[in-house]
Amino acid sequence: xxxxxxxxxxxxxxxxxxxxxxxxxxxxTPVFAPVGTQGTVKAVxxxxxxxxxTSLVLANTYHLYLRPGDELVKExxxxxxxMRWPGPILTDSGGFQVFSxxxxxxxxxxxxxFKSHIDGSMHRFTPEKSIEIQNNLGADIIMAFDECPPxxxxxxxEIALARTHAWAARCREHHRRGEQALxxxxxxxxxxxxxxxxxxxxxxxxxxxxxxxGLAVGETKAQMQATVEVVNSFLPENKPRYLMGVGSPEDLxxxxxxxxxxxxCVLPTRLARNAAALTRTGRLNMKNAQYARDGxxxxxxxxxxxxxxxxxxxxxxLIVAKEILAATLLTIHNIHLLxxxxxxxRAAIVEGTFESHAASFLENYRPVGQNS
Amino acid sequence: xxxxxxxxxxxxxxxxxxxxxxxxxxxxTPVFAPVGTQGTVKAVxxxxxxxxxTSLVLANTYHLYLRPGDELVKExxxxxxxMRWPGPILTDSGGFQVFSxxxxxxxxxxxxxFKSHIDGSMHRFTPEKSIEIQNNLGADIIMAFDECPPxxxxxxxEIALARTHAWAARCREHHRRGEQALxxxxxxxxxxxxxxxxxxxxxxxxxxxxxxxGLAVGETKAQMQATVEVVNSFLPENKPRYLMGVGSPEDLxxxxxxxxxxxxCVLPTRLARNAAALTRTGRLNMKNAQYARDGxxxxxxxxxxxxxxxxxxxxxxLIVAKEILAATLLTIHNIHLLxxxxxxxRAAIVEGTFESHAASFLENYRPVGQNS
Numbered sequence: 029x030x031x032x033x034x035x036x037x038x039x040x041x042x043x044x045x046x047x048x049x050x051x052x053x054x055x056x057t058p059v060f061a062p063v064g065t066q067g068t069v070k071a072v073x074x075x076x077x078x079x080x081x082t083s084l085v086l087a088n089t090y091h092l093y094l095r096p097g098d099e100l101v102k103e104x105x106x107x108x109x110x111m112r113w114p115g116p117i118l119t120d121s122g123g124f125q126v127f128s129x130x131x132x133x134x135x136x137x138x139x140x141x142f143k144s145h146i147d148g149s150m151h152r153f154t155p156e157k158s159i160e161i162q163n164n165l166g167a168d169i170i171m172a173f174d175e176c177p178p179x180x181x182x183x184x185x186e187i188a189l190a191r192t193h194a195w196a197a198r199c200r201e202h203h204r205r206g207e208q209a210l211x212x213x214x215x216x217x218x219x220x221x222x223x224x225x226x227x228x229x230x231x232x233x234x235x236x237x238x239x240x241x242g243l244a245v246g247e248t249k250a251q252m253q254a255t256v257e258v259v260n261s262f263l264p265e266n267k268p269r270y271l272m273g274v275g276s277p278e279d280l281x282x283x284x285x286x287x288x289x290x291x292x293c294v295l296p297t298r299l300a301r302n303a304a305a306l307t308r309t310g311r312l313n314m315k316n317a318q319y320a321r322d323g324x325x326x327x328x329x330x331x332x333x334x335x336x337x338x339x340x341x342x343x344x345x346l347i348v349a350k351e352i353l354a355a356t357l358l359t360i361h362n363i364h365l366l367x368x369x370x371x372x373x374r375a376a377i378v379e380g381t382f383e384s385h386a387a388s389f390l391e392n393y394r395p396v397g398q399n400s
Numbered sequence: 401x402x403x404x405x406x407x408x409x410x411x412x413x414x415x416x417x418x419x420x421x422x423x424x425x426x427x428x429t430p431v432f433a434p435v436g437t438q439g440t441v442k443a444v445x446x447x448x449x450x451x452x453x454t455s456l457v458l459a460n461t462y463h464l465y466l467r468p469g470d471e472l473v474k475e476x477x478x479x480x481x482x483m484r485w486p487g488p489i490l491t492d493s494g495g496f497q498v499f500s501x502x503x504x505x506x507x508x509x510x511x512x513x514f515k516s517h518i519d520g521s522m523h524r525f526t527p528e529k530s531i532e533i534q535n536n537l538g539a540d541i542i543m544a545f546d547e548c549p550p551x552x553x554x555x556x557x558e559i560a561l562a563r564t565h566a567w568a569a570r571c572r573e574h575h576r577r578g579e580q581a582l583x584x585x586x587x588x589x590x591x592x593x594x595x596x597x598x599x600x601x602x603x604x605x606x607x608x609x610x611x612x613x614g615l616a617v618g619e620t621k622a623q624m625q626a627t628v629e630v631v632n633s634f635l636p637e638n639k640p641r642y643l644m645g646v647g648s649p650e651d652l653x654x655x656x657x658x659x660x661x662x663x664x665c666v667l668p669t670r671l672a673r674n675a676a677a678l679t680r681t682g683r684l685n686m687k688n689a690q691y692a693r694d695g696x697x698x699x700x701x702x703x704x705x706x707x708x709x710x711x712x713x714x715x716x717x718l719i720v721a722k723e724i725l726a727a728t729l730l731t732i733h734n735i736h737l738l739x740x741x742x743x744x745x746r747a748a749i750v751e752g753t754f755e756s757h758a759a760s761f762l763e764n765y766r767p768v769g770q771n772s
Binding site for chain 1: 438439440442443444445446447463467468472475476477482483484692693695705709710711713714716717718720721723724725727728729
């Protein structure tokens with residue numbers, strides 16, 4: 029279980045193609061995971077996700093702990109059964125959401141006390157509690173509880189790193205379920221020496237996979253890429269590497285190029301609910317008046333259900349008329365694009381054409397903003 | 401085109417099974433049409449509608465005229481192509497929405513001037529304009545422009561009926577497209593003599609189908625049923641009869657029993673977005689705390705995608721968490737139930753068991769409120 033087979037490498041870059049075996053199926057890496065925060069990838073059914081070729085779905089421990097409660101999910105057969113996702117699931121540790129969503133919090137060396145963003149009730153996560161919740165949810169891949177400091181703050185990162193490492197050891201110790209792979213999370217902001225220290229510490233604990241945390245939250249793209257490169261230069265070849273919370277088309281290409289195997293991001297689904305379409309050349313705001321009479325598909329040449337059937341004019345009409353179907357169709361398109369990009373990159377790695385494939389993609393792509 | 405074949409009758413009731421031939425396929429009657437007000441049945445894709453066995457979909461002329469505009473829909477190939485519904489479509493005349501939705505209005509013998517509920521702009525519908533819009537939209541079944549008075553107001557109904565009749569004649573005259581069947585609408589409130597007068601007048605104009613309008617807007621269930629009985633006693637046997645805006649399970653059974661062939665209603669889709677499930681025994685508010693830990697399906701024995709996969713606990717979680725998927729899954733369930741009821745009634749009519757089938761259904765069903 030949780031064996032990671034390396035199938036191919038791109039000679040000129042750090043990109044690799046692999047297979048990560050999980051109890052709910054194989055992940056063909058590099059892979060992108062759509063996010064199902066509250067036990068549903070927003071605006072689509074599991075059947076639609078399946079049709080898109082989705083393999084891995086992420087769910088959020090913080091949200092599911094608060095609502096409907098991990099005990100209830102366990103009682104009803106675990107998260108796979110609850111949300112009816114038959115494939116692999118990954119849950120985060122809840123750490124990032126505690127730091128970004130909850131109203132107030134008190135961090136000490138033992139854990140974090142926080143106020144629910146839903147009803148203001150007080151709760152406490154410790155490394156052990158996070159593992160217990162994730163054990164109840166029953167995802168295939170679970171994450172160590174970590175602290176997520178701003179990536180540019182050296183002092184904070186030094187203090188947080190010590191805590192994150194102690195917590196990683198406690199998570200490793202507390203997790204006993206063999207059918208769930210616990211990944212360690214490398215922290216350390218944009219500081220190479222901290223990242224090295226973190227990678228070394230976690231490798232000592234011998235996790236079945238490693239995540240790169242604390243990025244895509246304020247640093248530049250160049251800083252993100254440099255950090256990914258540094259971390260992956262330390263991580264073992266024979267374990268999957270997961271870049272957390274990253275998922276714009278250009279970030280996926282840049283991440284794969286630097287040796288990342290797993291990605292997740294709310295970007296495709298959140299953009300879809302905000303009327304934006306991802307394409308191979310950049311983003312489109314489908315609400316723009318220029319699409320009002322446009323009889324073409326959202327993206328020319330795209331084979332997804334949205335593009336194979338509907339016009340830009342119709343999608344824009346749905347958006348203007350505030351119809352739910354707009355979110356559903358754009359979600360389908362955006363996820364389809366990212367999953368297709370991942371499959372194409374994997375094929376290019378296997379065929380030995382990844383370097384030119386990636387270069388050509390990046391040349392045609394106009395990115396928007398920073399970490400967006 | 402638009403031939404109505406009567407296949408079977410229930411001896412003891414007025415129920416009948418038929419086939420109405422349209423350019424986009426046959427309607428096996430009695431049939432229920434989900435409503436796609438703005439060119440989408442809210443919260444589901446055409447593929448999902450198809451999978452549910454939907455044959456007829458209704459769209460609203462008033463809404464599509466205002467947004468995105470019937471000219472644009474025509475330019476993009478008509479409503480079937482625009483919303484990608486390959487089967488039969490029915491559009492209403494816009495009359496009912498002008499009277500119920502628009503902010504201000506001035507009715508004269510020539511037409512109605514009204515203010516858009518979207519942007520306050522002023523517009524005018526005449527019988528000719530309604531037909532032109534419906535010609536642009538291109539539905540298989542289109543409706544004569546009528547006035548919809550409160551069903552209990554005798555004086556208003558008398559005045560309105562004269563206007564509705566004059567307008568019906570003008571619609572009949574103005575409509576020239578053979579691939580669209582124009583139905584006349586019988587009005588007259590709850591007053592049998594007015595209804596008779598209306599049916600006789602419209603039959604003189606020889607429409608390919610007749611609707612019963614002005615019901616489900618304030619009268620009692622008994623008054624509605626009595627009116628349906630009266631109207632159908634006058635309408636010709638060889639033309640389809642359409643009871644507008646009616647669609648609760650008990651109203652469908654009572655309507656079929658009284659000889660109605662076509663129904664439409666926002667009920668299954670609107671209830672779904674308000675967390676209510678229709679079942680064979682009544683309505684369930686899926687937000688209720690009693691479902692929080694309920695591992696059963698929304699409706700035991702139901703074969704729809706929602707019930708075949710998800711628990712009441714999951715549906716309730718989606719509702720409480722304000723997830724779009726709740727609306728989608730309950731919409732699927734509610735439409736599935738109504739379409740299944742219609743198919744079962746049709747089979748019972750053909751098999752000669754309709755009377756007992758209907759009696760047994762009504763005996764088990766607990767209706768909720770009035771016209772709701």
